[in-house]
Amino acid sequence: MLIDFSNHNVIEDYDVCVVGAGPVGIALAIACEDRGLSVLVVESGGEHPDSFTAQLSAGHLVNPQHAPADIAICRGLGGTSRWWGGRCVPFDDADFAPGPDQTTSVWPLDHPEITRWYGGAADFFGIAPDRFVSPAGGWTAFGDTRCEQLERWTSQIDAGERHYARLASSPQITMLLGATVTAIELGDGGRRVSGLCLADRKRRTTIAPPCIVLACGGLESTRLLLQLRTAHPDVLGLSSGALGRGYMGHLSGKIADIVLADPDAISVHDFFLDGGVFARRRLTLTAAALRRHGLRNIAFWVDNPAFRVADHGNGLLSLVWLALAIPWLGRRLVAEGVRLNHVGRRPHAWLRHILNVVSNPFSTIRDLAQILTHRLLVKPRKPGFILHNRSGRYALHYMAEQSARPESHVDLSDRKDPLGLPYLRVNLRYHEDDAQSVLRAHDVLDRDLRQAGLGRLDYHCGRAERLASILDQAHDGYHQLGTAPMGSNPSTSVVNADCRVHGIENLYVASSAILPTSGQANPTFVTVALALRLAAHLACRIRRSRLGVAA
Numbered sequence: 001m002l003i004d005f006s007n008h009n010v011i012e013d014y015d016v017c018v019v020g021a022g023p024v025g026i027a028l029a030i031a032c033e034d035r036g037l038s039v040l041v042v043e044s045g046g047e048h049p050d051s052f053t054a055q056l057s058a059g060h061l062v063n064p065q066h067a068p069a070d071i072a073i074c075r076g077l078g079g080t081s082r083w084w085g086g087r088c089v090p091f092d093d094a095d096f097a098p099g100p101d102q103t104t105s106v107w108p109l110d111h112p113e114i115t116r117w118y119g120g121a122a123d124f125f126g127i128a129p130d131r132f133v134s135p136a137g138g139w140t141a142f143g144d145t146r147c148e149q150l151e152r153w154t155s156q157i158d159a160g161e162r163h164y165a166r167l168a169s170s171p172q173i174t175m176l177l178g179a180t181v182t183a184i185e186l187g188d189g190g191r192r193v194s195g196l197c198l199a200d201r202k203r204r205t206t207i208a209p210p211c212i213v214l215a216c217g218g219l220e221s222t223r224l225l226l227q228l229r230t231a232h233p234d235v236l237g238l239s240s241g242a243l244g245r246g247y248m249g250h251l252s253g254k255i256a257d258i259v260l261a262d263p264d265a266i267s268v269h270d271f272f273l274d275g276g277v278f279a280r281r282r283l284t285l286t287a288a289a290l291r292r293h294g295l296r297n298i299a300f301w302v303d304n305p306a307f308r309v310a311d312h313g314n315g316l317l318s319l320v321w322l323a324l325a326i327p328w329l330g331r332r333l334v335a336e337g338v339r340l341n342h343v344g345r346r347p348h349a350w351l352r353h354i355l356n357v358v359s360n361p362f363s364t365i366r367d368l369a370q371i372l373t374h375r376l377l378v379k380p381r382k383p384g385f386i387l388h389n390r391s392g393r394y395a396l397h398y399m400a401e402q403s404a405r406p407e408s409h410v411d412l413s414d415r416k417d418p419l420g421l422p423y424l425r426v427n428l429r430y431h432e433d434d435a436q437s438v439l440r441a442h443d444v445l446d447r448d449l450r451q452a453g454l455g456r457l458d459y460h461c462g463r464a465e466r467l468a469s470i471l472d473q474a475h476d477g478y479h480q481l482g483t484a485p486m487g488s489n490p491s492t493s494v495v496n497a498d499c500r501v502h503g504i505e506n507l508y509v510a511s512s513a514i515l516p517t518s519g520q521a522n523p524t525f526v527t528v529a530l531a532l533r534l535a536a537h538l539a540c541r542i543r544r545s546r547l548g549v550a551a
Contacts, residue, residue, distance in 0.1 A: 002047070002077075002168050005179035005200055014040040014174070015542055017196065017209035019181050019224075020216030021045075022079020023159035024510050027124045027528045028215055030163065031535030033172040037542060040209060041173065042198065044180040044216070045076030047160075052201060052418070056180060057220065059423040061413050066428040067477030071336040073217060077167075077177065078160025080217065080478070081524075083335035086154040086383060088127050089521035090118055090529075092297060094287035099517070100294045100437075101403065106516040108488040108497040117529040124528055126162065127152040127277045136281055139268050143448030144289030147268065149299070150279045155380035182419050184212070184228045184507070190235050192505050199419050211506045211538060213499075215531065218480025218513040219410065223424055225484055225494065225501070225509070226412050236490045236503025243494050244411050246404030247428055247483050248518040249476025251438055254395045255469050256457040258302060258449070263392035265454070269302035270386050278383055284520065285444060293444060296401035296437045299520040300445060303397040304387055308344030310352035314387060315364030316371070318356035325350075337478060396457065400438045401518050404482050405431055428477060435470040479523050484509050485516040499534045510534055 016032050018025045021043035029039045045053040053075040060069035074080045096111045122130035132150045139147040156162045167175055179198040185206070187194030195206045214221040222244060229238040237243075260266060271278045283300040290297060305312035307321040324330035325348060330339040357364055371385050386394070402408075408429040412422040446457040461469055487493025490502040495514050501507045510531045512523040 001170060001173065002175045002177060004046070005176050005198065006202065008176070011040070011176065011205075011207050012174075014038045014209060016040070016211045016213060016538055017042060017207070018213045018215050019196075020079065020214070020220070020511075021077050021160065021175060021177075022215065022217060023081040023124075023524060024527050024531045025079070025215035026159050026163055026167070027121070028213060028510055028531040028535055029173050030124070030166065031120070031532045032538060033170060035535060035539035037172070037539055039173045041175045042179050042181060042196070043075070043077060043175060043177050045074075046177045047077050049074070049076050053178075053180070056417045056419065056421070059415060059417055060219070060426055061415070061423060062426040062477065063428060065430060065475050066426050067337050067475070069219075069426075071340070072477040072480070073219060076160070077164075077175065078158045081157055081159040083337065084157055084478075084524065085338070086125075086157040087151050087522060088122070088125055088154060088525040089151045090115070090132050091519045091521055091526045092284070092287070094290050094297050095401075095517050095519035097287060097291070099296065099403070106485070106487060108486055108493075114526065114529055114533065117532045118525075120532045121525055121529040122152070124159075124532075125154040125525070126156060127154050129275055131275065134274065134279070134281070136268050138452075139265070139281075139454065142452035142454065144285050144293075144444050145283055145448040146286060147281050147283050149282045149284050150274070151282060152274070153271075153278045153280075153383040155277065180419055181216075181224060182421055184224060186228070186232055186235070186504070190232050191503065193507050201418065211508070211542070213508040213510050213534070215510040218483060218511050219424060219426070221509055221511040222410060222483040222513050223412070223421070226410075226424075227421065230412065235501075237494045237501040238503075240491050240494065240502075241406075242485055242487075242492055244483050245406050245409045246485065247408045247410055247426070248402045248404055248481040249428060249479045250402055250518055250520075250522075251400040251430065251434055251470060251474045252398065252476070253470065253473030254303070254306060254397050255439075255461070255466055255473075256396050256442060256446075256459045257393050258396040258455055259458055260392035260394070260455045261453055263390055266302065266386065266388050266392065266394070269394075270388075271382055271384060273380075277380055283445060285441060289444065293440060294437075295441050295444075296403060296434060297520040298398055298400040298438060298441045300396055300398050302386065303395045304385075305395045306344070307342045308348075310349040310356060313356055315357045315360035316367040316387065318353035319364055319368065321353050322350075322357070392455070393458075398438060398442070399520055399522075400434065400441070401520055402434055402476075403431060404485070404516065405429065410483055426477075430471055430474040432467070432471070435467050435474070438470050439466055479512060479518070481512050481515050481518045481523055484511075484513040486514045487516060498537050499530065508534060508538075
């Protein structure tokens with residue numbers, strides 16, 4: 001059931017209150033209902049974006065390496081799933097092993113404990129089966145490199161739209177839209193949440209749900225916890241130095257081309273249908289290789305040259321760039337963050353791109369017709385395209401792990417939003433060691449390609465300039481990891497293995513903020529898997545409570 005906070009005065013009692021109606025909050029609510037629980041989902045936005053709720057996050061103060069908040073945070077039914085590409089990728093076993101800087105894993109769980117929820121996450125996104133490994137012939141394994149790991153793409157990116165019918169008709173789930181949580185109140189000596197303060201531009205009220213889960217994204221969940229710490233600085237999970245520290249995203253970009261020895265091998269690296277959904281292979285390094293070389297996790301995939309670099313000489317790539325570079329048109333085609341990444345920094349080579357288009361009119365029209373057919377007329381919609389060429393030369397995209405470091409952090413600023421909450425001050429910092437790891441991983445891949453006779457890497461710049469290029473391209477703000485990390489030690493973490501805030505009996509966090517490592521995967525899929533696991537824990541705990549058994 002969907003109701004509007006502005007004209008709904010009576011809020012009934014529910015077993016669980018979920019704050020946030022993005023993909024994680026929706027998945028958690030549905031999983032709780034499947035286990036017999038009643039759920040109230042409190043969502044700041046409505047069914048459609050509106051300017052008022054956008055202001056509530058748009059004022060965050062971010063540094064240049066972080067995306068502006070107004071394109072990194074989306075309030076409303078579906079949350080930022082309205083904007084993402086739909087790529088679903090699991091974490092790796094290597095992400096749960098000790099990293100280069102530590103002797104023990106920072107995760108309080110092992111990977112198998114999370115992988116058993118991947119099937120449910122795949123069902124939620126409509127990408128089942130949860131098959132993320134597929135042999136690739138001679139490319140499957142060579143040296144330290146593997147080309148068998150898959151990313152799977154959901155064809156319906158907006159989780160609110162995908163699950164709308166169920167949410168609207170559910171007798172056990174109530175979606176309270178237009179209600180912003182402005183404060184969390186503690187009672188019982190700070191051991192329990194006693195109330196949630198809700199507000200819109202016209203009224204305020206307080207509710208007292210028995211169990212609360214913050215699922216409003218990495219930054220916004222952390223923002224509420226930081227505000228709670230201001231009022232209750234001695235609470236166990238809030239008093240640790242971990243809250244707001246170790247902010248992570250990923251290092252992503254292109255510093256080399258991959259040149260295939262056999263140009264026809266591009267078919268191995270292109271999108272393909274698997275189980276009715278599109279998938280794509282990623283080049284990764286084995287866990288043993290990561291340990292041996294002292295590297296952080298990384299994945300590579302074959303891609304087109306950057307649209308913004310007119311030197312590619314391709315008419316279609318330039319036509320795409322021209323469309324994206326016109327703001328009113330580009331925003332209709334892709335999310336604003338994606339648009340800005342493809343358009344690149346000024347000055348723009350408008351004339352060069354136009355010349356590319358007019359110099360190759362027939363091939364441009366042919367390629368455009370093929371892509372529009374796959375994007376608009378064929379189901380499922382193809383999530384992207386790679387323009388094949390006879391030379392076998394393609395750009396090599398990487399996405400690499402960022403380490404958690406204290407100098408990368410978020411805290412509360414002195415500025416406040418229209419409802420009185422302090423905006424965040426966001427300081428996302430990348431360390432040279434992470435960039436060095438990216439560079440050395442390219443060396444490993446290049447060696448393996450050459451030794452296997454499969455190809456080689458051609459770098460875009462000399463060795464001396466590559467590290468600076470990696471750091472220059474390092475930019476995130478969409479993945480929002482690590483600011484309320486999961487762990488077994490309250491002095492170094494914010495939530496425990498069950499996602500519960502240390503020291504508070506009925507407050508949980510289900511967002512990318514709780515992931516203690518970033519790995520090589522965008523966090524949406526694994527965070528939904530953790531939300532499904534949390535639903536099972538809550539159902540067990542509430543059932544035991546009803547029976548009078550200690551949790």
